[in-house]
Amino acid sequence: MEETKIVNGAWELSTFHFPIEGRGLKTMLKNMKDKKLVGFKCPQCGMVYMPGPFYCRKCFIRIDDEAEVSDHGEIMTFTIGYADVRGNPLDEPRIAPVVKLDGCDSWIMGVLEGVKPEDVHVGMRVKVKWAEERTGSLQDMQYFLPE
Amino acid sequence: MDNKVAIVGFNMASALDLETTRERLSFDLTRGLFDDLGIERDDVGTFIICTNDFLDGRTISNVFLDPSVGAYMKDESKVEMDGLNALTYACMRILSGQYETALVATLALTGTQVSPYLHIGYTLDASYDRPIKLLNELSAAALEARSYLAKYGYSEELLDDIALQDLANAARNPNQARRLEGVSKDQIAGSAYLYEPLRELHCYPATDGGCMMLLASEKRAKELCDKPVWIKGIGRSTDNYYLGDRDLSGSISASQAAERAMGMAGIKDPRKELDFAEISSLFAHQEPLLAEAMGLLEPGKAAEAYKSGDTAIDGKLPINPSGGPLGGHPICSSGLMRAAEAVLQLRGEAGKNQVEKADVALAHGQDGVCAQQSVVVVLGT
Amino acid sequence: MEDIKETFYHTVAPLDFGYNYRVGTYLQRYIDALKDKKILGAKCPQCGKVVVPPRKYCGACNKVREEYVELSQEGTLENYTVGHITLEKGQVNQAESPYIVGMIKLGGADNLLVGKVAGVSPQEVKTGMRLKAVWKDQTEGEYSDLDHFEPV
Amino acid sequence: MRNVGIIGIGYTPVFVSKRKEVNIPEMISEAVDAGFQNTGLTPADIDAMVFGNMHTFEGVNLPHLWAAEHIRSLGKPVMRIATGGTTGMAAFHAGYYHVASGMADVVMVVTYEKHSEGDAQVGLMGIITPEVMTMLAAGIDVTGGSGMGAIGGGSAGGISFQASSYLYHSGAGIEHIDEQAALERRNAAKNPYAHLKDPEATAEKIAQTPLVSWPIRFGHICPTTDGATVCILASEEKAAKLADKVAWVLSVANCASDATTANLIESQITDPAEHLPAIIASKQAYERAGIVDPKKEIDYVEIYNGFAHQTLMYLEKIGMCEVGEAHKLQEAGELEMNGRCPVNASGGVVSTNSIGTSALNRVTEAALQVLGQAGEHQVEKDVHTALAHGWGGLMQYVTITILGDKPKKA
Structure with a gap:
């Protein structure tokens, strides 16, 4: 059968104004200036989330208590990126681990330096490499290094 | 459906700007409902979320x-x-015997996050x-x-009369988003034309809102609350998409949906047997149009009915005593809110808008252009 | 009392995601005819009703419409609205001047075609008016070849 | 609870990357037609319909409205269900509850996707665009440039974390993912409704495709497909009148968790490779179907595998084998069409993915095996019971359906 004409349409996302929860992320960023990682702790089950949501997934109650989290942790899983988000090849493969920091129950994604791709493994101990000059943004936490 | 599934509770919020996020709105309303009923999330068997990706600005809008x-x-x-479809699904899950309780969760930030018209x-x-x-x-x-209007030779003034009744009802209802105290007919007739004959105050306002409702089986309903409201009948139907193929002066989807719902509820003469109706009329003219299609108003008698007050809170058959969607229309929640308002009336908790006799009610919801789809639920004590 | 709004991010996403819709077999025939300044409808083999623009299924009869029918370029205005606003990307803006959107019953069709009506003022437009199709001088096989309808 | 059976299936004549001649309703109508033709039913026999797809992939809201004539829904109740990748099966479950509740006797479930009119990357990005924009606004680099928060450092981030974690916990290697992709593309070659077909596919050929994000290669990833699928469900009483052979629904179950790809707005607490929802949903489904030992009692499995490692991973999650055993079954040839644990004889999602249909096709393909109507891709062993699985969302939804050749005893 023959090809038929194309007409264009769009999903006009540009017209949206999204209110997005930010307490957890803002609290985390603010404290990073002092090389501190701060999450929120459920008063009932004790789960520590970072960035901290305003409620506990499991207990379904409000969370308002802050809790400090270590900058050392363990790799739970990882990937090695060979292409960027658009699928173009990267110059150097990039190791991206998902890390469970000590004292925290949620996981955080990042970049791992100082180790060859073939040597990274689940369970590996890592620590945060902090920036010398910190501004209260996520750039303060530069990457993970082996412990 | 003889008293097999009941609405045991709900919690809703609506405003032109709720100053909240989707997550906070859904958590606050759900937590509030659980606290009211004295339950926890483990007491809920199944969850039906009702949102729309194009309103939420997200693919798979229930992900978070x-x-x-x-x-x-x-x-x-x-x-x-529309949320009444989610209520229908929740109801099916309970009727199947698989679950004893179901939470229906609806919300949309169509007041502040995105234009409702998109x-x-x-x-x-x-x-x-x-x-x-x-x-x-x-x-x-x-x-x-x-x-x-052309079908019966009504003048545009009818639209002002309808809007006045709805907006005045809405002004007294704390659950409504647009509460225009002392609203007058001149104010309505003086509001700007959008597309003739519709003026700004004949149309629903852009609204933020959400409504969480818990349904339960007969056994659980009696344990969970003193005043369960029973779902007596549900009907749904679909019309053609193409406006040029439809008779726009009526609504096939509403008449078929109402016929099915009332058939299930055993209602033969809706004008006599129903005590009031909550209708998703997004525009003033849709209120008599849909009411007529559902057999609640005598065809061609709308102008008289609105003039004489038959459709008012103290009238023969009150329509939208809550104020209806002209007082607030958070898309996805809107139809469920009609049911929630009906529950308030049936429990005698509708405050200043309480109708005198409230034992059997109809709630209507719609989807698509000019109510291409309708869903009708009959509720009773 | 915490200022709730202070804890939020207010995010915009300056993106419109694009889509490319195929018009499909029936509308392609319609567009091809527009190029020749003709208006096509499609006829149901069972009920015989003709719809414009053409579409594959007669929903009422559960039949595929197979026959295309050329329609008259004149018709009656059955319904209309005068627009005082425009809706672009969901945003309401005041229209430069009021304009008419009509529903027109073309000779030979059983449904109404939504079309732009011009050549008559918004005060004078009324249902029952006879209208005719007005074409672009240079037709290109686009929907816009059929520019508007105006009084006969 | 009333017994519910599948009495008819309809596919578009082809599942390919681009249907350039038809528009969206015209394409869907082909599957609806097939559903009617295959069963001899007419629209008058259908009490209600359920419709599902992922509508931001084409930018059409509630497409069942536009397509009303084409899907023959005038005058009928139609319910729209959408839950990401699980959409097709979530819609099927809604159809099931329509009948099980007694609210309808015969229900048609319609699903489709016409990926070629949109952009699948856009559709997927749309899941988290506001969150990603927020992270950018907060100074977080999400484009894979530098610093923390780079989303997995690449395009297949979240899934790669899952695959990587799966390999670690199971002891399987990337070569097993290669082989699984090859095996399913070979199966697809026997399925007229599959998209990517390669009768000569081998692990070696797949291994030559470039790595996107270790351990995921291009060869492990599903295509984007245009197609539509219809499934007709009926009550036991109606099925007896309307169909000669019925695939009975023994149970349905589903489970949702939190979004399991870490982003910095919503903390992740669920391991994407542990996949608790799959464990919970399958246990529930077995219990409801009266199945005690799935290894012995389930004859055939259709896994929703947008990525090839998921066949192996989910076989373990749903208890078809122990953790760490799936790749051993593969090595022993047991996952093949003539094996003891045949899986995805259809070619799976990794071969065909018109996303709205994908989870429904798991059910319809399982049904064809139960009915003995799968033609060239009918598996060798007798199939009395079969399980269909779906996943979706940010890897947090799981749906399970169990089918049998006999109705469940009351």
Whole structure:
């Protein structure tokens, strides 16, 4: 059968104004200036989330208590990126681990330096490499290094 | 459906700007409902979320809402239509015997996050109506309005009378988003034309809102609350998409849906047996149009009914005693809110808007352009 | 009392995601005819009703419409609205001047075609008016070839 | 609870990357037609319909409205369900509850996707665009440039974390993912409704495709497909009148968790490779179907595998084998069409993915095996019971359906 004409349409996302929860992320960023990682702790089950949501997934109650989290942790899983988000090849493969920091129950994604791709493994101990000059943004936490 | 599924509780909020996020709105309303009923999330068997990706600005709009309605590690599904369809699905899950309780969770931030008109824009025929650019939610409603007025030779003044009744009811209702104290007919008739004959105050306002409702089986309902409201009948139907193929002066979807719902509820004479109706009339003319289609108003008698007060709170058959969607229309929640308002009336808790006799009620919801789809639920004590 | 709004991010996403819709077999025939300044409808083999623009299924009869029918370029205005606003990307803006959107019954069709009506003022337009199709001088096989309808 | 059976299936004649001649309703109508033709039913026999797809992939809201004539829904109740990748099966479950509740006797479930009119990357990005924009606004680099928060450092980030964690916990290697992709593309070659077909596919050929994000290669990833699928469900009483052979629904179950790809707005607490929802939903489904030992009692499995490792991973999650055993079954040839644990004889999602249909096709393909109507891709062993699985969302939804050749005893 023959090809038929194309007409264009769009999903006009540009017209949206999204209110997005930010307490957890803002609290985390603010404290990073002092090389501190701060999450929120459920008063009932004790789960520590970072960035901290305003409620506990499991207990379904409000969370308002802050809790400090270590900058050392363990790799739970990882990937090695060979292409960027658009699928173009990267110059150097990039190791991206998902890390469970000590004292925290949620996981955080990042970049791992100082180790060859073939040597990274689940369970590996890592620590945060902090920036010398910190501004209260996520750039303060530069990457993970082996412990 | 003889008293097998009941509404045991609900919690809703609506405003022009709720100053909240989707997650917070859904958590706050759900938590509030659980506290009211003295239950926890483990007491809920299944969750039906009702949101729409084009309103939420997200593909799979329930992705971040499962935990915030308490569905973490629970059975959950999503209906993407008016909330009364989600109520229908929840009801089915209980009727099947698989679950004793079901939470229906609806919300949309169509007051502050996104224009409510976009969502209908995306339902239009992408290969024809969208490139032609003549139809949109408002122009389609205006064509429907003129068609209805022309059918009986009504003047545009009827629209002002309808809007006045609804907006005055809404002004007294704390659950409504648009509360215009002391609203007058002149104010309505003086508001700007959007598409003739529809003026600004004949149309629903852009609204933020959400409504969470817990349904339960007969046994659980009696344990969970003193005043369960029973779902007596449900009916749904679909009309053609193409406006040019439809008789816009009536509504096939509403008449078929109502016939099915009333058939199930055993209602033969709706004007006698129903005590009031909550109708998703997004535009003033839709209230008598839909009421007529559902057999609640005598055809051609709308002008008299609104003048004489038959449709008012103290009238023969009150329509939208809550104020209806002209007082607030958070898409997805709107139809469920009609049911929630009906529950308030049936429990005698509707405050200043309480109708005198409230034992059997009808709630209506719609989807698509000019109510292409309707869903009707009959509720009773 | 915490200022709730202070804890939020207010995010915009300056993106419109694009889509490419195929018009399909029936509208392609319609567009091809527009190039020749003709308006096509499609006829149901069972009920015989003709719809414009053409579409594959007659929903009422559960039949595929197979026959294309050329329609008259004149018709009656059955319904209309005067627009005082425009809706672009969901945003309401005041229209430069009021304009008419009509529903027109073309000779030979059983449904109404939504079309732009011009050549008559919004005060004078009324249902029952006879209208005719007005074409672009140079037709290109686009929906816009059929520019508008105006009084006969 | 009333017994519910599948009495008819309809596919578009082809599942390919681009249907350039038809528009969206015209394409869907082909599957609806097939459903009617295959069963001899007419629209008058259908009490209600359920419709599902992922509508931001084409930018059409509630497409069942536009397509009403084409899907023959005038005058009928239609319910729209959408839950990401699980949409097709979530819609099927809604159809099931329509009948099980007694609210309808015969229900048609319609699903489709016409990926070629949109952009699948856009559709997927749309899941988290506001969150990603927020992270950018907060100074977080999400484009894979530098610093923390780079989303997985690449395009297949979240899934790669899952695959990587799966390999670690199971002891399987990337070569097993290669082989699984090859095996399913070979199966697809026997399925007329599959998209990517390669009768000569081998692990070696797949291994030559470039790595996107270790351990995921291009060869492990599903295509984007245009197609539509219809499934007709009926009550036991109606099925007896309307169909000669019925695939009975023994149970349905589903489970949702939190979004399991870490982003910095919503903390992740669920391991994407542990996949608790799959464990919970399958246990529930077995219990409801009265199945005690799935290894012995389930004859055939259809896994929703947008990525090839998921066949192996989910076989373990749903208890078809122990953790760490799936790749051993593969090595022993047991996952093949003539094996003891045949899986995805259809070619799976990794071969065909018109996303709205994908989870429904798991059910319809399982049904064809139960009915003995799968033609060239009918598996060798007798199939009395079969399980269909779906996943979706940000890897947090799981749906399970169990089918049998006999109705469940009351």
